[in-house]
Amino acid sequence: MTGKTALLLGATGATGKHILQELLKSSEYTKVAEYGRRVTDAQAVAGTGGSDKLVQKAIDFEKLGEAGLRDEKWDVVFIALGTTRKLAGSAEMFEKIDREYVVNAACEAKAETGDQRLVYLSSAGADASSMLLYSRSKGLTEQALASLGYSDTIVFRPGFLAEAQRPESQTIVSVLTSRYRRLMEYVSTETSELAKSIVRAGTLGSAALPKSANAKTEGKEGATFTVIDNAGSLNLAKPAA
Numbered sequence: 001m002t003g004k005t006a007l008l009l010g011a012t013g014a015t016g017k018h019i020l021q022e023l024l025k026s027s028e029y030t031k032v033a034e035y036g037r038r039v040t041d042a043q044a045v046a047g048t049g050g051s052d053k054l055v056q057k058a059i060d061f062e063k064l065g066e067a068g069l070r071d072e073k074w075d076v077v078f079i080a081l082g083t084t085r086k087l088a089g090s091a092e093m094f095e096k097i098d099r100e101y102v103v104n105a106a107c108e109a110k111a112e113t114g115d116q117r118l119v120y121l122s123s124a125g126a127d128a129s130s131m132l133l134y135s136r137s138k139g140l141t142e143q144a145l146a147s148l149g150y151s152d153t154i155v156f157r158p159g160f161l162a163e164a165q166r167p168e169s170q171t172i173v174s175v176l177t178s179r180y181r182r183l184m185e186y187v188s189t190e191t192s193e194l195a196k197s198i199v200r201a202g203t204l205g206s207a208a209l210p211k212s213a214n215a216k217t218e219g220k221e222g223a224t225f226t227v228i229d230n231a232g233s234l235n236l237a238k239p240a241a
Contacts, residue, residue, distance in 0.1 A: 005031040006202070007074040009105055010081030011040055014161060015121060018195030019080055024050035028203050033074070035059050035067065035105075036081070061101040069108040073116070076202045077109050077150075080121040084134070091133055098137045103144045110148055118150040119202040121194075124157045124230060142218075146225040152206050155218075156198055158189050159230035189230055197236040201228060212236065 006023050010016040011034040020040060023032045025048070032054050034040060039056040059067035081102050088094035106118060120142065125132075128139035146153050201209060206226040209215045214232035219225050228236065 004029045004075040004203070005033070005072060006076045006078060007033045007035065007069070007109055008078045008080070009035055009102075009109075010079060010121070011036060012038055013080050013082070015191040015194050015198075016080035018192045019078055019198055020045070020054075021048060022195050022199040023078075024048050024054060026050070026199060026203070029053065031055065031072075033057070033072070035069065037061060061097075061105065064104055064108045067105075067108065069105065070111075073111040073114060074109055075115075076117045076119065077106060078119045078198065078202055079106060079145075080198075081105070082121070094133065095137055098134075099141045099144070102141055103148075106145055106150075107148055110150060115151040117152040117154070117202060117205055118145060118148070119154045119198055120145055120156070121198065122155050122157050124159050126155075126157055142225060143223065146219045147223040153225040154201050154206055155225050155227050156194070156201070156233060157227060157229050158194050158233050161189065161191055161194070189233055193237040194233055197228070197233040200236055210236070210240075212238075 006029045008016065008020055008023065011020040017040065020032070020034060023029055024045065030053055034054060034056045036059065039058055045051045045054060057068065079102055083094060083097045085091060085094040088097055102120070110116060122138045122142055123134070125135045126138035126142055127135050128143055130136040130139060142155050201213070206215065212232070212235035213228055214235070215226050215228050217224050218227050
């Protein structure tokens with residue numbers, strides 16, 4: 001089916017920027033909306049095929065009722081929004097941005113009727129009962145999103161995102177990659193490849209995912225979701241046979 005509409009939250013992040021590019025290139029989507037605290041510079045997408053179908057809007061996550069997320073029924077909602085405790089400044093702000101903003105925005109974007117798919121970029125090790133703040137937040141976010149009532153909820157748990165590391169981390173990343181190339185290929189992924197997998201999964205939906213995606217179902221009755229791990233994501237990024 002063509003003519004889908006997509007909403008993307010978190011398009012300015014390391015993976016989000018590639019998701020945006022993939023959505024704009026895809027003939028499956030006739031409208032792509034990028035909503036966020038800040039949006040991609042228009043010049044950065046001006047030469048991208050499909051930029052004419054892009055709608056951008058800066059929003060305040062503290063005032064989501066005024067953001068207009070409900071103004072249209074989105075076929076697929078992609079969320080690549082997240083942060084770290086260091087960037088957030090405190091554990092409280094981290095949880096507000098990483099979980100509260102994500103869940104509240106997904107809730108606001110949900111249509112009252114009709115099929116609608118939600119795709120969320122989580123992280124390997126996500127676990128609602130973890131003692132680690134980051135892993136616990138991701139796990140709790142997954143559960144909260146699954147309980148919103150979307151027709152289909154897909155969660156990606158990629159491994160190490162080497163391209164997402166900041167300059168001060170690049171040296172150690174390069175050393176690890178050169179010394180343990182086989183291991184890094186298994187536990188890490190390139191953000192550009194991850195974006196391909198995310199858009200493909202969002203387009204296909206859980207029921208149509210190939211076996212190579214290694215998809216599994218988690219959650220509880222009435223709030224289940226599909227999980228795709230790093231290996232499955234790598235497979236899903238490969239061109240369809």
